[in-house]
Amino acid sequence: MKPSLARLDLNLLHTLQLLTQELSVSKTAAKLNVTPSTVSKSLRKLRDWFDDPLFVNTPKGLAPTPLTQSMEQDLADWLQMSSQILEKHSEDSPQGMHFDLAIESPLLLFKLNELIQRIQHRYSNAKINTHNWDYDSIGALVRGEMDIGLTGRESHPRSKESLELLPYFIDFEILFSDLPRVYLRKDHPALSEEWNMDTFLKYPHINIVWEQSETWALDEVLSEQGLKRDIALTMSSFEQSLFMAAQPQQNMLTTAPEYCLGYTQQLHPELVCLPVPINKAAQDKLLIPFTLIWHKRNAHNPKLRWLKDTIKSLYCRQK
Incomplete structure (x- = not known):
């Protein structure tokens, strides 16, 4: 069984995130202003923790293992959130956040004003972009260009738009069903x-x-x-x-x-x-299951979790 997170030095995650960027122990050491030996020791601890090599040596430098590749976006998100937390004072509220939403229209229009008010109340000076859900919206979620989507899918067993055919890396939750x-x-x-x-x-x-x-x-x-x-x-x-x-x-x-x-x-x-x-x-x-859709990498992102809960509170009782 993996040890408690409390026993993991979170500075090691910063080292891992830099290693995924630099793919070099020496370049990572220079970024951290430490010796390469220190980075190597950190990498050994990380390998023990994750029970994975994390990187393999190649003639062109380090190459990430599939596990490391799967964590790259999560590490970047974690580092960003960590920086935001450390920069806050107790009286501060999150500011300058960006929200990119793809919601089927006219469903978007019903609750847009209330949704905007809730976002701006929670995140001062938030920037909000709205898009109508279209054929490229799944791709936008995958590319990180979209935070979350809300759209109708189909129930017909031969439909190409059924929930069962969503890619494995996409999470979803049905908010309500319609005919x-x-x-x-x-x-x-x-x-x-x-x-x-x-x-x-x-x-x-x-x-x-x-x-x-x-x-x-x-x-x-x-x-x-x-x-x-x-x-x-x-x-x-x-x-x-x-x-x-x-x-x-x-x-x-x-x-x-x-x-x-x-x-x-x-x-x-x-x-x-x-x-x-x-x-x-x-x-x-x-039957049309109207469904909230997001990328799995955002499953534990605080901003996205808040946004998902807010949209659910507005739209779950749409019918």
């Missing part, structure tokens, strides 16, 4: 007919591109029944599709998550909301 609904004008001719699948497919649809795909779980469910929507217009976001569905004398309809009902009631009161006319088994395949 897609049909949005159309109050004077739409479909409302004078029986609301069933025939009526649903009789009229042209406004579709959106979702993570570079023009089809989604609904199209899979329809295809299983030998059915297909008539896509008359394809747009890039739910806001755009709802805006067009709300235009006067418009006979197109669109499909969007049920949470968008609150958005349309405020901005497009001329729209009404109906269920997708399918049975319970098919509905289960359309």
Whole structure:
């Protein structure tokens, strides 16, 4: 069993972090203003602690082992947080923090004002960047360009956007689940007919591109029944599709998550909301788990843990 953390000299982690940067005992010693022998002794202690070589000698210098590579970002984060802690006085609050969020819109808009207020209350002079979740957002999380994401995934077993297909280095937590609904004008001719699948497919649809795909779980469910929507217009976001569905004398309809009902009631009161006319088994395949997503390296980052808890408190009861 590994000894208690209390018995580990945390200065050794600083040495390890510099070694991952310099890949040289002598260069690390120069940075620390100590002798190479001192760094070598520290490296031996670290190897004993982690039960791993950590670095191997090569003709070009030290090469990190897979364990060391896996810790590189964590060590950098730890050093940054340590410096921030040591620079604080008891009356200080964290300042100058940067937040990069990718949240599906219009879900972002519902709670954005309150989220900004909470961030700025906790972190004075915080800088906040918001982005709509898109096909590159997972890559941005991996590259460290994004702190956290909130978006809908899919439940259909053949979907390429299911939670099971997220990369192993991505953590997630479902905040709430939703079902897609049909949005159309109050004077739409479909409302004078029986609301069933025939009526649903009789009229042209406004579709959106979702993570570079023009089809989604609904199209899979329809295809299983030998059915297909008539896509008359394809747009890039739910806001755009709802805006067009709300235009006067418009006979197109669109499909969007049920949470968008609150958005349309405020901005497009001329729209009404109906269920997708399918049975319970098919509905289960359309269920949308709205999910908080972050990189595993941020699992213990204090800023990200606070941000995750704050978003959960705002959005968990969205439904």
